[in-house]
Every structure is written in C-alpha cells, then in structure tokens.
Amino acid sequence: MVRQARNARERARGELTAAIKDEARRQLAAEGASRLSLRAVAREVGMVSSALYRYFPSRDELLTALIIDAYDAVGAAAERALAEAEQAGEPFGARWLAVCRTVRAWALDHPHEYALLYGTPVPGYAAPQTTTGPASRMPSALLRIVRDAHAAGELREPVSGGPAPTEELLAQAEQLAVLLEIAVPAAATVEVLIAWAQLSGLVSFELFGQFHGVVDARDALFDHAAAGLATRVGLAPSPGVR
Amino acid sequence: MVRQARNARERARGELTAAIKDEARRQLAAEGASRLSLRAVAREVGMVSSALYRYFPSRDELLTALIIDAYDAVGAAAERALAEAEQAGEPFGARWLAVCRTVRAWALDHPHEYALLYGTPVPGYAAPQTTTGPASRMPSALLRIVRDAHAAGELREPVSGGPAPTEELLAQAEQLAVLLEIAVPAAATVEVLIAWAQLSGLVSFELFGQFHGVVDARDALFDHAAAGLATRVGLAPSPGVR
DNA sequence: CCACTTTCGAGAGCAGTGCTCTCGTCCGCC
DNA sequence: GGCGGACGAGAGCACTGCTCTCGAAAGTGG
Numbered sequence: 001m002v003r004q005a006r007n008a009r010e011r012a013r014g015e016l017t018a019a020i021k022d023e024a025r026r027q028l029a030a031e032g033a034s035r036l037s038l039r040a041v042a043r044e045v046g047m048v049s050s051a052l053y054r055y056f057p058s059r060d061e062l063l064t065a066l067i068i069d070a071y072d073a074v075g076a077a078a079e080r081a082l083a084e085a086e087q088a089g090e091p092f093g094a095r096w097l098a099v100c101r102t103v104r105a106w107a108l109d110h111p112h113e114y115a116l117l118y119g120t121p122v123p124g125y126a127a128p129q130t131t132t133g134p135a136s137r138m139p140s141a142l143l144r145i146v147r148d149a150h151a152a153g154e155l156r157e158p159v160s161g162g163p164a165p166t167e168e169l170l171a172q173a174e175q176l177a178v179l180l181e182i183a184v185p186a187a188a189t190v191e192v193l194i195a196w197a198q199l200s201g202l203v204s205f206e207l208f209g210q211f212h213g214v215v216d217a218r219d220a221l222f223d224h225a226a227a228g229l230a231t232r233v234g235l236a237p238s239p240g241v242r
Numbered sequence: 243m244v245r246q247a248r249n250a251r252e253r254a255r256g257e258l259t260a261a262i263k264d265e266a267r268r269q270l271a272a273e274g275a276s277r278l279s280l281r282a283v284a285r286e287v288g289m290v291s292s293a294l295y296r297y298f299p300s301r302d303e304l305l306t307a308l309i310i311d312a313y314d315a316v317g318a319a320a321e322r323a324l325a326e327a328e329q330a331g332e333p334f335g336a337r338w339l340a341v342c343r344t345v346r347a348w349a350l351d352h353p354h355e356y357a358l359l360y361g362t363p364v365p366g367y368a369a370p371q372t373t374t375g376p377a378s379r380m381p382s383a384l385l386r387i388v389r390d391a392h393a394a395g396e397l398r399e400p401v402s403g404g405p406a407p408t409e410e411l412l413a414q415a416e417q418l419a420v421l422l423e424i425a426v427p428a429a430a431t432v433e434v435l436i437a438w439a440q441l442s443g444l445v446s447f448e449l450f451g452q453f454h455g456v457v458d459a460r461d462a463l464f465d466h467a468a469a470g471l472a473t474r475v476g477l478a479p480s481p482g483v484r
Numbered sequence: 485c486c487a488c489t490t491t492c493g494a495g496a497g498c499a500g501t502g503c504t505c506t507c508g509t510c511c512g513c514c
Numbered sequence: 515g516g517c518g519g520a521c522g523a524g525a526g527c528a529c530t531g532c533t534c535t536c537g538a539a540a541g542t543g544g
Contacts, residue, residue, distance in 0.1 A: 009491080009540070034276060034364070038531065050533080051493045059531065120361030121450050122276070132455065159401060160470040166462040176456060193457065194444070194467040200452075201443015202436070208363050210442075213374065214418060215435065220408040225436040228402040228474065251511070251520080280502065292504080293522045301502065 017055050019045050024062055025069070025113075032112045033063060033122065063122065068134050070113040075137025077106045082141050092149040093227070093235040099141055100199055100226035107203045114207060118200045139196045140180055146192055147184045149235055156234045158191040165190045191233040198229060259297050261287050266304055267311070267355075274354045275305060275364065305364065310376050312355040317379025319348045324383050334391035335469070335477045341383055342441055342468035349445045356449060360442050381438045382422055388434055389426045391477055398476040400433040407432045433475040440471060 023044045027036050038059050039049040056062040081102035085095040107114040117135075121127070127135075149155040165173070165187060173189035184192075202225050205211050206218055215221055230236075265286045269278050280301050281291040298304040323344035327337040349356040359377075363369075369377075391397040407415075407429060415431035426434075444467050447453050448460055457463055472478075 013491095033362075037529085039529080048494050049531080050495080053532075054492060115362040118446070118450070118452070120275075120357040127451060127454070160466065160473070163466070163469065165466050166459065168459045169457075169462040169466065172457055172459055190463070190466065194463065194470065197443045197447040197452070198440035198467070199443065201439045201441065201446065204360070204443065204446065205439040208360070209369060210360070210439070212369070215411075215414055217408065217410045217414055220411040221432070221436065224402065224405070224407050224411065224432065225440070227405065228436065231402070232470065232474070255520090279500085281500080290523050291502080292524075295503075296521060 013055075016045070020052065020055055020062070021065055021069070025066055028066055028112050028116070029110065030112075033116050036063070038062070060122065063116070064128060064131065066113070067116055067127075068131055070110070070117050071131060071134035071137065073110070073113070074103060074106050074117070075134055075141070077102050078138045078141040082145065091236065092145055092152070092154060093230045095145050096142070096230040096233070096235050097223070097226050099145065100229070101223070103138060103199065104203050104206075104222055104226075107207055111207050114203065118204060119208070136180065139192070140182065142196060143177075143180065143182045143184060143189065143192050146188050146233055146235065147182050150184060150188065154236065155185075155188060156236065158187055158234045159232050160191060188234055195229040195233050199226070202226075255297075258287070262294060262297055262304070263307055263311070267308055270308055270354050270358070271352065272354075275358050278305070280304070302364065305358070306370060306373065308355070309358055309369075310373055312352070312359055313373060313376035313379065315352070315355070316345060316348050316359070317376055317383070319344050320380045320383040324387065333478065334387055334394070334396055335472045337387050338384065338472040338475070338477050339465070339468050341387065342471070343465070345380060345441065346445050346448075346464055346468075349449055353449050356445065360446060361450070378422065381434070382424065384438060385419075385422065385424050385426060385431065385434050388430050388475055388477065389424050392426060392430065396478065397427075397430060398478065400429055400476045401474050402433060430476055437471040437475050441468070444468075 020041060023041050024036060027041060027044075036059075038052055041062075042049040042052040056065070078099050081098045082095060085098040090098065146155060169190055170186040173186040173193070176193075177184050177186065177189050202222060206222070211218060211221075262283060265283050266278060269283060269286075278301075280294055283304075284291040284294040287294075298307070320341050323340045324337060327340040332340065388397060411432055412428040415428040415435065418435075419426050419428065419431050444464060448464070453460060453463075
C-alpha cells in the first residue's frame with residue numbers, strides 16, 4: 001500500500017515527464033531545435049513555465065533527452081533494416097546499402113531530429129556520457145556488417161587508396177573495436193569510421209539544402225554514393241540491387 | 243565636390259556597415275551563430291539596437307552577409323592552396339590532398355563560421371541566390387583539379403563501385419559542369435559531387451564532436467580519408483605525400 | 485489520527501532577445 | 515537657403531530562459 005502510494009506519485013511524475021518530452025519532440029519536429037521553447041511546451045501541457053523546471057533542470061537537459069531518443073530511433077531503424085536484410089539472406093553489400101538507405105530515409109522523415117544529432121551542436125553544449133551508447137548503435141550496425149563479412153571470408157581489402165593508415169590510427173581502431181565488442185580487422189574499422197562520417201555528410205548535404213538547385217536526382221546520387229562506400233570498406237558491390 | 247559630399251555620406255555608411263559586420267563576425271567566431279545578438283553588436287559599435295536596422299533589415303540579413311563572406315573565405319583559401327600546389331608542380335593527387343587539408347584547417351580555425359555554412363541551417367532561412375556563387379568556389383576548385391587531370395590524360399576511371407550512375411544523374415552532372423564552365427566527364431563530376439559532401443562530413447564530424455572520445459588521431463584519419471577520396475574520383479594516389 | 489517533511493504548481497520578476505514605431509536632428513541636394 | 519530624406523535615439527511589444535517565493539497538496543513517521 002505504501003508502495004502503491006509512492007508509485008502513484010512516481011507514476012504521475014513519469015507520465016508528466018513523458019508528456020513534456022512528447023510535446024517537446026512535437027515542437028522540435030515542427031520547428032527545429034532552435035525554436036523549441038520551454039514556455040511554449042509548458043503552455044501546451046497545461047503548466048506554467050516554472051513548473052516545468054521540476055522535471056527538466058534546463059532547456060539543454062530537455063534537448064539531451066530528445067537527443068538520446070533520436071539516437072535510439074535511428075539506431076533502432078538501422079538495426080531493424082539490418083536484421084531484415086540478414087533474414088532475407090541478402091549479401092553483405094546489399095545489407096550495407098539497406099542500412100544506409102534506412103538512415104537516409106529516417107533523416108528525411110525527421111530532419112530536425114537528425115540535425116540535432118549530426119548538425120551544429122548547441123553552443124555551450126557538451127554531449128554527456130549518457131549519449132554515447134545510443135549514438136553508437138547506428139555505426140555499430142555498419143561495423144557488424146563488415147565483421148560478418150569478414151567472418152564469412154568475404155571481406156576484401158579496403159579500397160582506400162593512398163598510403164596505409166598510420167600505426168597510431170590502427171591502434172585506435174583496434175581499441176574501438178574492442179570497446180564495441182565487434183571483432184574486425186583494424187584497417188576495416190578505420191574505413192567504416194570514415195564511411196560513417198561520409199555517409200553523414202551525404203545526408204546532411206541533402207537535408208541542409210546544399211544540393212538545392214544543384215542535384216535533383218538525389219535518390220540516384222545517394223544510392224551510387226552508398227554503394228561506393230560499401231566497396232570502399234571492402235564489401236563486394238551488390239550487382240542486382242537498384 | 244558634390245560627389246565628395248555624397249561620398250562622405252556613403253562612405254560613412256559603408257564604414258559603419260563594415261564595422262557592424264566586423265563586430266558581428268567577432269561575436270560569431272567567439273560564440274556561434276545562435277548567440278549572435280543584434281543588440282550586443284549595436285552596443286559594441288556604439289549604437290542603439292534600432293539604429294542597426296538602418297543597415298541590416300533583420301538578423302537573418304546580417305547572417306547572410308556573414309555567410310557570403312565565409313563562403314568566400316573558404317573558397318579563397320582553397321583556391322590559394324590549389325594555386326600553390328600547381329606552381330610547385332605537385333601531381334594531381336597531391337593537389338587534391340592540399341585543397342582538402344586547407345579546407346579542414348580553415349574549418350578548424352573558424353569552427354562557427356564553418357558551421358554556419360555546412361551545419362544546421364537557421365530555421366526559417368532559405369539561402370538567397372546571392373550565396374550560390376561564393377558557395378561554389380570551394381567545390382569548383384576540387385572539380386578543376388579533376389578537369390586538369392583529365393586534360394593531362396591522367397584521370398583514371400572513378401573507383402566508385404556498385405552500378406554506374408543513372409542516366410538522369412549523368413545528365414545533371416553534365417549540366418552542372420556546363421554551368422560552372424568546367425569541362426569534365428559527367429561520371430567524374432558525379433564523383434566530385436559525392437566527394438565534396440563526404441569531405442564535409444569528415445570535417446563536420448571532427449568539428450561537431452562526433453569523434454570526441456572515439457578518434458584522437460584525427461590528422462591521420464583525415465589524411466587517409468582525403469587520399470581515399472582522391473583515388474575514388476580518379477586521381478592517382480600521391481605516394482610521396484604524408 | 486495527527487504532525488512533519490517533501491514535492492509540486494503558480495505567480496512575479498529579472499535580464500535578455502528581435503523588431504516596430506515615433507520623433508527630433510542633421511546632412512546634402514535642388 | 516530651404517526642404518526632403520537619411521539617420522540615431524528612445525520607448526515599447528511580445529517573446530525567451532531561468533530564479534525565487536509562497537501556498538497547497540501528497541506521502542511519512544510517530
């Protein structure tokens with residue numbers, strides 16, 4: 001009974017916290033992070049602005065919560081796409097492409113949330129440790145494809161061009177692979193890391209209007225680029241897919 | 243004399259406009275675009291905020307002016323790096339690397355200005371036509387390297403992997419090359435376009451803290467990635483450079 | 485069952501923002 | 515030399531994030 005009572009309070013708190021986050025996400029999706037207003041959120045959930053501070057100590061904390069959710073959302077989408085591609089018995093190159101396409105699709109569906117993750121960070125903001133886990137889900141999915149290809153003996157040498165990565169870089173890649181518990185040759189990890197950043201560059205350009213008036217055939221451009229990335233990291237190109 | 247008098251006024255206006263832009267750029271560099279405050283700028287140049295509207299009709303217009311300047315600054319840096327590499331008789335791959343490195347260095351030196359160009363756009367903002375010219379300077383420099391390599395008969399087939407670009411994409415690339423007056427095979431243009439976006443992804447990741455706690459050897463990572471891009475667009479890897 | 489503590493929401497208020505409007509003033513042109 | 519347009523200042527509007535105080539609930543221990 002005592003626990004009941006305590007739970008009532010806590011449940012109310014949990015529900016309100018969720019309501020605030022939902023409304024905040026709504027505003028984020030509609031207007032972008034910079035226009036997310038604490039007061040407007042409070043108004044919408046039927047509180048006065050100061051009351052909201054009982055749930056989130058600052059605007060940045062609210063944003064952090066949204067960031068974590070967004071990382072989880074892209075990560076989950078990527079993992080789902082990968083799982084489906086695996087179950088369909090797709091070759092590794094096709095799995096890579098599937099994940100890339102899914103990430104892009106998510107970004108186009110949630111532009112402001114994607115911008116929150118991979119765009120300009122809010123000024124005084126330093127990502128707390130709690131974000132790193134969710135943040136790594138998407139790149140981890142990419143890395144796992146490479147790992148599986150390697151395990152299956154189908155990973156080719158990375159087509160990177162130029163001099164081989166430095167020892168320092170390989171050591172860090174090794175360390176990273178250990179941290180993520182994904183056993184991959186260090187050289188391949190380096191290439192995936194680079195591909196991850198480059199993938200984000202492609203999506204950001206599209207999202208942030210850099211291709212506006214320059215490229216219309218964005219689907220084709222992206223697919224071509226993503227296939228190129230697959231080749232670069234050592235996954236055989238997937239001939240049939242288009 | 244009359245012209246003198248008219249010039250006196252116009253010169254005063256020009257000087258004040260410049261002073262405002264300088265102070266705005268200072269604040270931008272120090273604090274980032276989101277913390278750039280019209281009132282603070284006005285205060286610093288010794289005006290009241292409303293007077294500033296005689297010079298810039300809105301905060302967005304001021305930002306636009308800064309954006310154009312910033313595009314010109316990266317563009318100029320890239321062009322300078324390319325010219326130097328050309329005069330030094332560097333091979334095409336090395337020229338590519340030099341431009342990439344310069345762009346990255348500029349970005350690391352001017353993080354907030356770079357973010358203004360390639361990061362999250364300000365919410366209601368649509369880049370006016372006047373920005374497209376300066377914006378194309380940097381990618382044009384990259385494209386010219388490829389053109390020159392092609393003209394010299396040293397451009398290899400792009401190492402893109404996957405299916406060839408669609409007809410639609412190639413047509414657009416052709417069109418773009420004509421617009422920029424840089425005669426390059428369409429397939430190569432496509433690869434440069436992709437490389438441009440990917441380059442920006444690499445720089446953004448570094449700038450926006452995505453590599454924080456993940457990669458320390460960022461110089462090595464970037465050089466390796468940039469060399470890879472050179473290979474991808476068909477420029478022979480530059481063996482001696484490191 | 486009754487005190488006591490914690491939790492919560494509301495209100496007022498502070499310092500700041502972008503932007504508008506009005507009102508004198510001074511500069512430069514006819 | 516007068517007149518129109520450019521200009522700077524000031525007040526004001528509707529916002530923002532955030533703090534502090536205060537009264538009312540809700541939950542806890544005796």
